[in-house]
Amino acid sequence: MRDTFVRTLVELAKEDKNIELLTGDLGFGVLQPFWEKCPDQFTNAGIAEQNMTSVAAGMALTGKNVFTYSIGNFPTLRCIEQIRNDCAYHNANVKVVCIGGGFVYGSLGMSHQATEDLAILRALPNVVVLAPADLIEAEECTKALAKYKGTAYLRLGRGGEKRIHDKIENFQIGKAIKVCDGAKIAIFSTGAIFEEVTVAKDVLKAKGINPAVYTFPTVKPIDKETIEQIAKDFDLIVTCEEQNVIGGFGSAVAEVMTEMKQRNAILLRVGLNDEYSVRVGNQKYLRGQYGIDADGIVEKISKLI
Template identity: 40%
Template sequence: MRSAIIEEIYNLMKENGNVYFLTGDLGYDVLEKIEAEFPNRFYNMGVAEQNMIGVASGLALSGKKVFVFSITPFVTMRCYEQIRNDVCFHDLDITILGIGSGLSYGILSSTHFSLEDIAILRPLPNMTIFSPVDEIEARLGMRYFKNHHHPLYIRIGKKKEEIIYKQPYDFQYGKGVIIRPGKDVVIFATGPIIGEALSAADLLKEKNIEAEIINLHTIKPLDNDLIISESQGKKLIITLEEHGIIGGLGSAVSEVIGEYLPGNRVMRFGVEDKPINIVGSQTFLRKQFCLDSIGIMDTILKELKTY
């Protein structure tokens, strides 16, 4: 997914001389082509994220379209006030490329995980949050956002994510996608972890439970209409994300349900609210937090039995 997005940006930089790319001293084996071809529009800002966002803002205020790149916590938390005051309050054409969504930096440990990014970026005015499921959707989004001139955060995995879409589809800004119909329960999910939801739905089908899977690739603005329409008549409303349980997609969907369909319970899958002291592959870590297909299935079955 990361390489696909970088390739789309490379193409954009080729056709538009107004596009800048800034990195916080990361991007080995990914950014070399952009650096070589656009030396006056590519800058390694050093390990200095506050300045990176400030410089991006000055560039954008002078009419440039700017991409900033780093590992998610570094490019969102370290420089959060710059994103709030300089980028969002001034509604600038800056795209934050956050690498390593959720637990994808598995063995690098919790300093590199991104489990709070949606929670902190969602309240910022003018901010859009795009969380693609796979390479195909990432490319569709990048092509759409070429003409989006406002703050944008892209929640990017790392590499070799499972391919969910076999071919391009009609991508629409702020509109969720039903990727698997089902009448019993609905799972609203975002990002590459949708793969686990689809496998869980296969397992649930064997138990005669039909799970509808909805891909909410844009977390802000959120597709309220789709959330409301697909939640009605379901035995269970579920959210799934590779993000902390507080403040992410689960919270966002709960706000909509609380407001428009009060009285319905929302069951949120996410990483528990505790420091993480274990490491391992992304697959291993998902299992630890019940975010793998079997964990998801088991938890849903248990929940349905209590009804």
């Protein structure tokens, strides 16, 4: 995803000289194409992410369209005061980009595991929150954010994510994307955890269960219309996220369902069960340890039904 993001941003920045990219002293192997082709639109802010965010806010308030870039929790939780006070409060045109959402940097321990970011950024007024599931969604999210006026958060994987879509027609911030039809059960996911959902779907189909599948590249504003329709027509909605279940994507879906006057579906949220990871390992290993891999998704759905 990160290569797709950079490639897309380079093309956009070549056409729009107001686009600026700031990095917190990392990502040079990935960001090199940007500074080579748009050298006057690139700044290395050093290992000072709070300063980077405040500088981005200042640049945005002078008319620039600014993207900040770092890994895991560094551009988000480390900078939450600056995002809130300097960016979101002023509706500044700053897009915070996290590479390595969830357990991508799991081998570096919980300090590098971005597992509360969706909930915390979603709680800030005036902040759009995006988490694409594949390369095509990442490209479309980047294009949409370049046009969006205001503060936003883009949560990306690292690399090697599978491609879901051949193309997306009429991508819009705030709209879910149907991957396949199904009956009785609908699985919603956000972000790169979708690769586990695809495996889980195939296993469930072999068991005679045919779930509909939707990706939600936008966590905020959430697609209320799709959620409400599925909640009326289906028996079970399952949300999958590489994130704490408290306050994240599943909570956003729950909020919509709770306010419905009539609905048929119940909700199952799959994610970290309000805990930090005390284990260390790669992303795939940690997904399995905390029951959010394909096997865990299948087990939770099978047990419930």
